[in-house]
Amino acid sequence: MHPAYSVIFFTTASSTGYGALIWLVILAGTGATTPTFAFGAVTFVIALGLITAGLLSSTFHLGHPERAWRALSQWRSSWLSREGVAAVVTYVPALVFAAGWLLLGTVEGIWLWVGILAAILSAATVACTGMIYASLRAIPRWSNPLVVPLYLGFSLSSGAILMVTLAAIFGMTPGIWAWIAAAATALTWAMKKAYWRHIDTAAPTATAESATGLGEIGKVRLLESPNSSANYIMREMGYGIARKHAARLRTISMVTGALVPIVALVLAGFLGGMPALAAVVLALLGTAIGVLVERWLFFAEAQHSAMLYYGASDV
Amino acid sequence: MTSLPANPGTKKLGLVIDLDICVGCHACAVNCKEWNTGGHSAPLTDENPYGADPLGVWFNRVHTFEAGDGADGRTVHFPRSCLHCEQPACVTVCPTGASYKRETDGIVLVNAETCIGCKLCSWACPYGAREYDHADGVMKKCTLCIDRIENQNLPEEDRVPACVSTCPASARHFGDLGDPDSAVSRLVEERDGYDLMPEMDMAPVNKYLPPRAPARENPAMQAPALAPETPETEAEDGFLGWVDRMLSR
Amino acid sequence: MPDDIRPDDRYEHIDPSPDVSDEVKTTTCYMCACRRGIRVHLKGGAIRYIEGNRDHPVNKGVLCAKGSAGIMQHYSPARLSQPLRRVGPRGSGEFEAISWDEALQTAEDWLGSVRRTDPRKLAFFTGRDQSQSLTGFWASQFGTPNHAAHGGFCSVNMAAAGIYSIGGSFWEFGEPDWENTRYFMMFGVAEDHDSNPIKTGLGKLKTQGQAKFVSVNPVRTGYSAIADEWVGIRPGTDGLFVMALIHELLRNGKVDLEYLARYTNAHWLVRKAPGTAEDGLFVRDANGNPIAYDRNTDQLVDATQTDIAPAMRGSFPLHQATPGDGGAGGEAVPAFQLVLDRYLDGRYSPDAVAGETGIDADNIRRIAAELAHAAFEQEISLDVAWTDWAGNKHDKIVGRPVSMHAMRGISAHSNGFQTCRAIHLLQMLLGSIDCPGGFRYKPPFPRPAPPGPKPAGKPDQVSPGSPMVGPPLGFVTGPEDLLIDSAGQALRIDKAYSWDAPMAAHGMMHTVIRNAWAGDPYPIDVLFMFMANMSWNSSMNTSETIEMLTDTDPETGEYKIPKIIYADAFQSEMVAYADLILPDTTYLERWDCVSLLDRPICSADGPADAIRQPVVAPDRDVRPFQDVLIDLGARLGLPAFVSETGDPRYRGGYPDYLVHHERTPGVGPLAGWRGADGETHGVGQPNDDQLSRYIENGCFWSDEFAPDERYYKHANRAYLERAAKMGWIASPDPIVHQLYSEPLQKFKLAGQGFGAVVPPARYRDRIVEAFDPLPLWYQPFEDDHTDAQAYPIRALTQRPMAMYHSWGSQNAWLRQIHGWNPLYMNRKTAEDHGLVDGDRVLVESPYGSIRAQIALMEGCNADTVWTWNAIGKKRGAWNLSDDAPESTKGFLLNHLITDLLPPKDGYRFTNTDPITGQAAWFDLRVRVIKDDSRAADIDAEATTPRAPGVSKAPARSRYGAQFLPKSSWRRKRGGSPS
Numbered sequence A: 001m002h003p004a005y006s007v008i009f010f011t012t013a014s015s016t017g018y019g020a021l022i023w024l025v026i027l028a029g030t031g032a033t034t035p036t037f038a039f040g041a042v043t044f045v046i047a048l049g050l051i052t053a054g055l056l057s058s059t060f061h062l063g064h065p066e067r068a069w070r071a072l073s074q075w076r077s078s079w080l081s082r083e084g085v086a087a088v089v090t091y092v093p094a095l096v097f098a099a100g101w102l103l104l105g106t107v108e109g110i111w112l113w114v115g116i117l118a119a120i121l122s123a124a125t126v127a128c129t130g131m132i133y134a135s136l137r138a139i140p141r142w143s144n145p146l147v148v149p150l151y152l153g154f155s156l157s158s159g160a161i162l163m164v165t166l167a168a169i170f171g172m173t174p175g176i177w178a179w180i181a182a183a184a185t186a187l188t189w190a191m192k193k194a195y196w197r198h199i200d201t202a203a204p205t206a207t208a209e210s211a212t213g214l215g216e217i218g219k220v221r222l223l224e225s226p227n228s229s230a231n232y233i234m235r236e237m238g239y240g241i242a243r244k245h246a247a248r249l250r251t252i253s254m255v256t257g258a259l260v261p262i263v264a265l266v267l268a269g270f271l272g273g274m275p276a277l278a279a280v281v282l283a284l285l286g287t288a289i290g291v292l293v294e295r296w297l298f299f300a301e302a303q304h305s306a307m308l309y310y311g312a313s314d315v
Numbered sequence B: 001m002t003s004l005p006a007n008p009g010t011k012k013l014g015l016v017i018d019l020d021i022c023v024g025c026h027a028c029a030v031n032c033k034e035w036n037t038g039g040h041s042a043p044l045t046d047e048n049p050y051g052a053d054p055l056g057v058w059f060n061r062v063h064t065f066e067a068g069d070g071a072d073g074r075t076v077h078f079p080r081s082c083l084h085c086e087q088p089a090c091v092t093v094c095p096t097g098a099s100y101k102r103e104t105d106g107i108v109l110v111n112a113e114t115c116i117g118c119k120l121c122s123w124a125c126p127y128g129a130r131e132y133d134h135a136d137g138v139m140k141k142c143t144l145c146i147d148r149i150e151n152q153n154l155p156e157e158d159r160v161p162a163c164v165s166t167c168p169a170s171a172r173h174f175g176d177l178g179d180p181d182s183a184v185s186r187l188v189e190e191r192d193g194y195d196l197m198p199e200m201d202m203a204p205v206n207k208y209l210p211p212r213a214p215a216r217e218n219p220a221m222q223a224p225a226l227a228p229e230t231p232e233t234e235a236e237d238g239f240l241g242w243v244d245r246m247l248s249r
Numbered sequence C: 001m002p003d004d005i006r007p008d009d010r011y012e013h014i015d016p017s018p019d020v021s022d023e024v025k026t027t028t029c030y031m032c033a034c035r036r037g038i039r040v041h042l043k044g045g046a047i048r049y050i051e052g053n054r055d056h057p058v059n060k061g062v063l064c065a066k067g068s069a070g071i072m073q074h075y076s077p078a079r080l081s082q083p084l085r086r087v088g089p090r091g092s093g094e095f096e097a098i099s100w101d102e103a104l105q106t107a108e109d110w111l112g113s114v115r116r117t118d119p120r121k122l123a124f125f126t127g128r129d130q131s132q133s134l135t136g137f138w139a140s141q142f143g144t145p146n147h148a149a150h151g152g153f154c155s156v157n158m159a160a161a162g163i164y165s166i167g168g169s170f171w172e173f174g175e176p177d178w179e180n181t182r183y184f185m186m187f188g189v190a191e192d193h194d195s196n197p198i199k200t201g202l203g204k205l206k207t208q209g210q211a212k213f214v215s216v217n218p219v220r221t222g223y224s225a226i227a228d229e230w231v232g233i234r235p236g237t238d239g240l241f242v243m244a245l246i247h248e249l250l251r252n253g254k255v256d257l258e259y260l261a262r263y264t265n266a267h268w269l270v271r272k273a274p275g276t277a278e279d280g281l282f283v284r285d286a287n288g289n290p291i292a293y294d295r296n297t298d299q300l301v302d303a304t305q306t307d308i309a310p311a312m313r314g315s316f317p318l319h320q321a322t323p324g325d326g327g328a329g330g331e332a333v334p335a336f337q338l339v340l341d342r343y344l345d346g347r348y349s350p351d352a353v354a355g356e357t358g359i360d361a362d363n364i365r366r367i368a369a370e371l372a373h374a375a376f377e378q379e380i381s382l383d384v385a386w387t388d389w390a391g392n393k394h395d396k397i398v399g400r401p402v403s404m405h406a407m408r409g410i411s412a413h414s415n416g417f418q419t420c421r422a423i424h425l426l427q428m429l430l431g432s433i434d435c436p437g438g439f440r441y442k443p444p445f446p447r448p449a450p451p452g453p454k455p456a457g458k459p460d461q462v463s464p465g466s467p468m469v470g471p472p473l474g475f476v477t478g479p480e481d482l483l484i485d486s487a488g489q490a491l492r493i494d495k496a497y498s499w500d501a502p503m504a505a506h507g508m509m510h511t512v513i514r515n516a517w518a519g520d521p522y523p524i525d526v527l528f529m530f531m532a533n534m535s536w537n538s539s540m541n542t543s544e545t546i547e548m549l550t551d552t553d554p555e556t557g558e559y560k561i562p563k564i565i566y567a568d569a570f571q572s573e574m575v576a577y578a579d580l581i582l583p584d585t586t587y588l589e590r591w592d593c594v595s596l597l598d599r600p601i602c603s604a605d606g607p608a609d610a611i612r613q614p615v616v617a618p619d620r621d622v623r624p625f626q627d628v629l630i631d632l633g634a635r636l637g638l639p640a641f642v643s644e645t646g647d648p649r650y651r652g653g654y655p656d657y658l659v660h661h662e663r664t665p666g667v668g669p670l671a672g673w674r675g676a677d678g679e680t681h682g683v684g685q686p687n688d689d690q691l692s693r694y695i696e697n698g699c700f701w702s703d704e705f706a707p708d709e710r711y712y713k714h715a716n717r718a719y720l721e722r723a724a725k726m727g728w729i730a731s732p733d734p735i736v737h738q739l740y741s742e743p744l745q746k747f748k749l750a751g752q753g754f755g756a757v758v759p760p761a762r763y764r765d766r767i768v769e770a771f772d773p774l775p776l777w778y779q780p781f782e783d784d785h786t787d788a789q790a791y792p793i794r795a796l797t798q799r800p801m802a803m804y805h806s807w808g809s810q811n812a813w814l815r816q817i818h819g820w821n822p823l824y825m826n827r828k829t830a831e832d833h834g835l836v837d838g839d840r841v842l843v844e845s846p847y848g849s850i851r852a853q854i855a856l857m858e859g860c861n862a863d864t865v866w867t868w869n870a871i872g873k874k875r876g877a878w879n880l881s882d883d884a885p886e887s888t889k890g891f892l893l894n895h896l897i898t899d900l901l902p903p904k905d906g907y908r909f910t911n912t913d914p915i916t917g918q919a920a921w922f923d924l925r926v927r928v929i930k931d932d933s934r935a936a937d938i939d940a941e942a943t944t945p946r947a948p949g950v951s952k953a954p955a956r957s958r959y960g961a962q963f964l965p966k967s968s969w970r971r972k973r974g975g976s977p978s
């Protein structure tokens, strides 16, 4: 699949934003932080900013952004519509929770429940995003039970790292939260490894033979494409990355997105002050790069069954 | 309503494509483009039409495959357009309801007035049958020529899709695949018409007729071998005697 | 309408019955030379839709890919828009716009002075012309023998071999009996001029499922893909394959002797008197009739009688008493005896030819058996009574349902004429010509084999200021008909009808530029061309051709070819090399005529002709070429184009000429609705109302033969009488298939030194070898010159079905299908070469090299590579961008093909068939070498600027948006015609 930057940015930015929001609620709910105005203000702005920027960027690639509101109508069947509805609805408790925190300085009682609602809706939004991909049978490697957990995992782990970093900036000692973020990161990347193993080894779902129905004659190969320059389908679905490059990029993403953050976070849990801050900032940077590369690969490595008509032998 | 029709009618309009006689001439593809660029989905924009990498919207495209190895294999021309699936993911993924399946005849369409151009439906279609028009910012696709098949301004015999009416080899057939007695259904029955990628669970309406194995029972292929070349048949009245024998009959 | 309220309206309201157009006009397609009837829908003055005309006898409603892309051709940004005069050097593409007055005055000046001094100094060649009955006539009126159209580089081998053998031919002049055939063999066809009827026929044949379809072709694409059996023959060896089939059939007595005796010259006695001037000629009686040996009476009798029992084999001594003996003595054998002698020889056995053809001997034997089985065990009999030419009544029409079709894969080789004759011989032996289930003639064929008239252009037939007595093209029957001077040198600029190409029935457009440049046989002054991209894809040896077009005389600084006038509708590669450009209209803007005098569109069941009418008015300062030619004819005072008073005779231009011109009394360009009342068809007085009658009828005229006229046309009394009445043949005499070709023997005798007209020494061997009265096979000439070790692979082109030669590439839709061309190669061969799919390679012949990207396939003869024809473009031509894939990735194979063979005794023969001069495109041998360097291709070297009046090509085409309702936002996004 063509790795469109707007989609990569959307899925990574909003998901980190939602993750951060969820962790903010958890921090507040567990009393790990008190609703100080400055920390709250910055965190809300960043989390909701990431969410909003992501959502906006996702409308940039629409042919008719001015009609984007229509996308809320088909929640009964469309995961994209559900995602849109969830995203919009999430703003309500999130903003109410933010209001309680920032204006009233409270995150307790009903305010906490509103926060929990925001967290649940955030997770639901991220899960909807995952479902958009997981439900596409045409991209067999995506219709895989790991996709939704992965989306949630990346949201929670990168959100956690962001949150820990913000907290550290505001002078909190990361402590156990760094280890929780490390654990989330480790778990997520463990799932990612499983995902990769799956896409590398799963039997093909469809083949050039089943796509054409000519398998009884023998092996099917494309002789002539219908057009000598790339058409829409070839440009949109035909992005293919060589295995060699994919392997290298996987390593880069693992090192930057998993190894570096996990080590940094484990260390950060032992540290305080500037060293801890440095460690979590390093973790954040690593995760940003790692997740962007991972997300790019998520698209670039996915083969669409339509390409069976354009020379792919199986998907 | 992006959900599939709750009470689909029995009518399933679609195409049956005979791979046994398609010569890969692209007439159906170009005629489709010609009809549709001025029709319901007008225009079918062409980007960079006279430059490098031209990119145009086409509803029908003709591929050519080889199946099997060496000289024993076959070359098969393979036209491909929307299959008007009974369970089309392109419809259910659509967030706006712009993509829909008609109840009356099962035709899958896109409403250009409400499509936001998110392209998700094109990701969902396993067959690569949807075409994005960058200039219009909306998804387009084979309409099964809705502006022809019931068009009272056209003579009755022209009320078939453009691709069907133009096909020089008569490799394309149009009709109601929901009616087991229709000509197309019977053709599918007789010729073992099949679905593309059944594993995708889209239940395509369009069917493909497989290339026939050379009909061994065909009398033309039942020829007894001629006499082997032996010195005897080459003897004077062996191989020339027949001339006299035949003449003196 | 209540229909409008449907459940689906909640999704979207759609009007199921939108208006399609305000007006429909019929005319004739010209997206290629196949001439289908079309209906053009117009909306608001623009072309909404072009569809096949259901009523048209040829296409019956279908339309091919090219025809369906007519809109994009008509609105092409490469259209020329005004007359041009060259201002920069040739090839630079620098022009200035001039008025038509100026353009016509210039042409008149140039042509007038030639005509007054030496009309041969005009070479008028008209390429893909469909108005040859006008252009040939014009040339003859001008007085120059130097005229031809594209046939010489196209498929003259096919036409000539057919016409000299059976009085008709494959190409577009005949068709298989699709309904009744049981075995159909197709040789070397990718697309053909009969393309839609072939597709329709194959579809029908396969759907009926009663016949077997065998395709003999080195490449398995297109039609071959749907064949029941693909025979992946090695190029250039079909003759051997066919002769092996003949060998098998003869050996087994699977031959229709009755048919041979009745319809062919198989029983005619041929004199065997080696070393005499009579050797190999038919023995004739005092009346000139051929002789046969009648076994009933044991007499030598007139072979054309029907009540004889002719001997088909044996040998009969000739003596003084023999009728017409002439004293030469010797012995005589039926021609069929010679057939037996030749083809029963072991060198034509399947085992002997298997190696050369690459076809397994068992397969050859099986195919021969299948042919025999289909012909003799599956006889077709139609319950239709008919009468043969001699008056014998038959109560059934019986046929041997084996049909064949062949095209350029056979003819575009230097052995193509004889190979094609071999196929006709096979048909004759099976008795399957114009019978139910067999190959069928389309009228006006069959014609006598060969028909008259002979080509004009002998020294006494050409003189300043006056017309020639006859047409420049015709059919020779012996050396005395050649257009040569007393030294044996060619009289025509293309050397057609000289010893270089004695039976060049269609002329040799492909040699004109070379000969004019070299001044061989003489220099010319004006080269006037129409509709042929001669500096590019229709030229062998494109690179040198470009040099010759631009070469100057070092002394005078003048171009070697002094003046070039060219009429094209588009900015093709050739435009840049002309001095004066006469811009033509598109096919939707003009009158045209598809005449029975020219290349007809008849079917085997009846004659037809057609017109083109303007369906839209030109929006540029362009004129139909035919109008221009008629205008020039009048300005030059050509007798047929001026009245007695010297005024223009056809003031109304081409439509006026179509209606009022009479070639012979009562015979004009159009056969329909003649006579004062417009009710006569064929021969009749001009009818002022004729064109409107055509338009009323959908722009064509067609007629149907009665059931008893449809078969055995060569010997069918009812048919022959009708044909004579229509003026297709001079008299209703039977047309005898020439199993044995006496004209060929006459040339052979001349080669042996007999007769009044003999070739100069250097031609002798080649004439003696090639001009064999019975089909024979020899290696394609390239093989004699090219080291097979160094250049082991044969390189071919094929027509893409969705592209027409060079002119499809300006088409926004078609070029998306074929924007560049790979070199296709057998997967196994590639492996042996260490090549993988997509590799960039250098393709080299002894004459040049090009770069290409390879694509691998299974269905390709292992010794063959091929590519789509004429996709590669010169940079900047056709108003394509400089980075268009046509010039950056695509390539033109012609750069590797030579027009001349290496010198032999100081003379370079053309790379053509020695009999007809047919260009031997497919003899090419190459080698393929992996090459990753990205150095520029020859094709991409220089760019050509846009000619004045040719506007910049748009970056986006939204054709069709203009038909949306005014309120539509999609229409507002833009909808200008491309």
Ligand SMILES: Nc1nc2c(c(=O)[nH]1)N[C@H]1C(S)=C(S)[C@@H](COP(=O)(O)OP(=O)(O)OC[C@H]3O[C@@H](n4cnc5c(=O)[nH]c(N)nc54)[C@H](O)[C@@H]3O)O[C@H]1N2
Residues within 6 Å of the ligand: C127, C128, C150, C153, C154, C155, C530, C531, C532, C533, C534, C537, C538, C539, C567, C568, C569, C570, C571, C572, C573, C574, C584, C585, C586, C587, C625, C797, C798, C804, C805, C806, C807, C869, C870, C893, C894, C921
């Ligand atoms: N390698 C290789 N070369 C080949 C062949 C092959 O098989 N292989 N095939 C050969 C054969 S059979 C042929 S017939 C030739 C064909 O080659 P050409 O005769 O050169 O044919 P086209 O490329 O169609 O170009 C004819 C010209 O007609 C112009 N034209 C188109 N429409 C009109 C019109 O309405 N009016 C006017 N005045 N001009 C118009 C086009 O712009 C173009 O310049 O190619 C030959 N060359």
Ligand SMILES: Nc1nc2c(c(=O)[nH]1)N[C@H]1C(S)=C(S)[C@@H](COP(=O)(O)OP(=O)(O)OC[C@H]3O[C@@H](n4cnc5c(=O)[nH]c(N)nc54)[C@H](O)[C@@H]3O)O[C@H]1N2
Residues within 6 Å of the ligand: C032, C033, C066, C154, C155, C187, C188, C189, C190, C191, C192, C193, C195, C216, C217, C218, C219, C233, C234, C235, C236, C237, C238, C407, C408, C409, C410, C413, C796, C797, C798, C799, C800, C801, C802, C803, C804, C805, C866, C922
């Ligand atoms: N779409 C389209 N239609 C056209 C044209 C076009 O340009 N485009 N051009 C028109 C013109 S001008 C012409 S002349 C006709 C020509 O129509 P075709 O005769 O069909 O022309 P080619 O494409 O040259 O096809 C030659 C075929 O012969 C095969 N071949 C080559 N060498 C051999 C051989 O030695 N033996 C055998 N058995 N096969 C061989 C090639 O693989 C190829 O399939 O088409 C006309 N129709």
Ligand code: SF4
Residues within 6 Å of the ligand: B021, B022, B023, B024, B025, B026, B027, B028, B029, B062, B077, B079, B166, B167, B168, B169, B170, B171, B172
């Ligand atoms: S028009 Fe008919 S024969 Fe030609 S490609 Fe389409 S389906 Fe095949």
Ligand code: SF4
Residues within 6 Å of the ligand: B081, B082, B083, B084, B085, B088, B089, B090, B091, B108, B124, B125, B126, B127, B128, B129, B130, B141, B202, B204
């Ligand atoms: S073929 Fe694709 S676009 Fe057409 S209905 Fe099926 S899923 Fe939808």
Ligand code: SF4
Residues within 6 Å of the ligand: B093, B094, B095, B096, B097, B098, B099, B110, B114, B115, B116, B117, B118, B119, B120, B121, B122, B138, B139
């Ligand atoms: S592109 Fe249009 S039709 Fe397709 S899913 Fe999006 S809104 Fe629906």
Ligand code: SF4
Residues within 6 Å of the ligand: B031, B032, B033, B035, B036, B059, B060, B081, B082, B141, B142, B143, B144, B145, B161, B162, B163, B164
């Ligand atoms: S049915 Fe109509 S829209 Fe669909 S492929 Fe055929 S011509 Fe095109």
Ligand code: SF4
Residues within 6 Å of the ligand: C029, C030, C031, C032, C033, C034, C035, C036, C062, C063, C064, C065, C066, C067, C068, C195, C196
């Ligand atoms: S074959 Fe195609 S382009 Fe040629 S005349 Fe027929 S419809 Fe037109």
Ligand SMILES: [Mo]
Residues within 6 Å of the ligand: C150, C153, C154, C155
């Ligand atoms: Mo041709």
